[in-house]
Amino acid sequence: MKDRFADRLLAWYDQHGRHNLPWHQDRNAYRVWVSEIMLQQTQVATVIPYFEAFMARFPDVHALARAPVDDVLSHWSGLGYYARARNLHKAAAQVDEEFNGEFPACQQQLESLIGIGRSTAAAIIAQAFGERATILDGNVKRVLARYHAVPGWPGQTSVLNQLWAHAETHTPNNRARDYTQAIMDLGAMVCTRSKPKCEACPLSAGCQAYANSETRLYPGSKPKKAKPEKATWILILEDAEGRILLERRPPSGIWGGLWSLPELDPGYGSEELQEACERELGITCSDPDLISGFRHTFSHYHLHIQPARLPVVHNTQVADTDRLRWLHRDQALALGLPAPIRTLLTEPEQTALL
Template sequence: MSDRFARDLLAWYDEHGRHDLPWHHNRTPYRVWVSEIMLQQTQVTTVIPYFRAFMQRFPDVQALTEAPEDDVLSHWSGLGYYARARNLQKAARTVVNDFGGEFPADQEKLESLTGIGRSTAAAVLAQAFGKRAAILDGNVKRVLARYHAVPGWPGQTRVLNTLWEHAEQHTPDTRVRDYTQAIMDLGAMVCSRSRPACESCPLQSGCLAYRNSEVSLYPGSKPKKAKPEKTTWMVILEDSDGRIMLERRPPSGIWGGLWSLPELDPAFSPDELPEACEQAFGFDCSDAELIGGFRHTFSHYHLHIQPARLSVTASSNIADNDSQRWLHRDQALTLGLPAPIRTLLTNPEQTALL
């Protein structure tokens, strides 16, 4: 192996890397693919229990294809970025319908699947098929940006293209499965975003950022822009049987396709909530009981959520339909719910900590 970068990295991996992750066992393309999608924007320690539960419920691509979307979203609840779950099922159906249930061992065909980009396709090729393919996830970007002192934010096309060139340069022809795991492990375990353990890094001698005492400068930060602040009422409408009403959110956008609590315009005062519910849903309700509000941060804005509990005293409209369900709390918790809504329904006192 002529490339010193790859040689030193693999020597470190043999002694210190992660060799026993759940997706390393029975390493099928399906299992590798699911793990790679889960690992997008999510740490390994968080993913492991979700992956195990997901594999138990959806052991192969056929099972995922045939499952109700609510079931898939329920098993994803808490991982965030829920479009990943919907895209996962859409891609599974393409694999079944267009590729006979077998994942293609081809970069272009893998990238044609919904939710799979260049790096994820390469990870599947390397990890599942043992084919030489360069990856460039967040951990790898950080390692390469520091090692080569690549200036600028990796979200910029110029910077990203440079990092891809380095990724291609260092990816070896042999042990590519170990190499892709090794460089991800190094970024997560040693070359971390804050307080990197440079003294323990096998690439230290060739790292330009370390040599110049500029590790903290790489990779460059995304230009900061203040996140807008939004506010909403979330109402817990409870009927005389103790059931609450949930609404399915639109398929696209925040929490797309998940079940959540109905929302009302924040311009309403607490005293106006019963009338607002009557106008919006056709329900006669008691006065509102306010629950501790909390803020939930999305990638591009902060949402201030003020929950309120109202008892439905009379209605001609209490009935399930495609976008509304009346459920007892234990039934509601089996659906795909956003993490803060799940917390609100199970332990409202904890929402103040969100």
């Protein structure tokens, strides 16, 4: 019997789907690719202004490949998961060098690019080239897990394989571009994580989770582990010229490759900060002001940040290098900065604790 899943979904999409997203305009593989990477772990409403600014600065893959990585990171600042931006920059260079600046329309070749997996490659093929390809992003996983009542967390290989099989079965031979957008839209707009709008869903008649009033059970949750708590001092070191010392983060790990403020081990007491700055950085400072601390949550731990502002009296060792740089505040804000660091530099007049 003919599978009606795609027909029902496409009919709903024609009436209710999103047809005018920015990456639908002047559609090509580059724009689709950038949007797909930005949309990983991030809502459409958040992505739109970033995408538009990114396209204005890097209108094609050549511009992105040849831009300094700091420029790319500065246009990503605030979106989080910064490895996406670094991989985007590296993959642009691959396209420029290995494919003469043209995105391949082959799934295997697309997956050879840094940061592009199976579902992202399929989305590019379907959205940019209009060819049949099977996607399975987070929204699609949720729709299919509920429709077929697939138990378990999709991060498990056995569960993921079942969802890929269902995704392949339902993907039609025609209207691939519309279908891939439709099923992503359904997950984002109707089959939402909490409080799904099942009465408005075009697939509710065949949905096993809905039939059994069990939508809350699908997809299964990732086994929870308590996130560890960490802490750090963040230093705002400002010299007599009004310049602030920035330090580039290592290329991998948290905030990888971004410029940030220097950190000190949380074991130091506030009365030891001046001595620590002189010993570890070669910078003599006057008494610190402690700015209100706050907690920032990463995917796998909580970080308690205690900022301290220390006016620099004498700098004997720290000159500009690839890792350290003295910059005025407006210059610093033009770089790729982690969101909490940007907030510290744009809202300096916080209540001091000392």
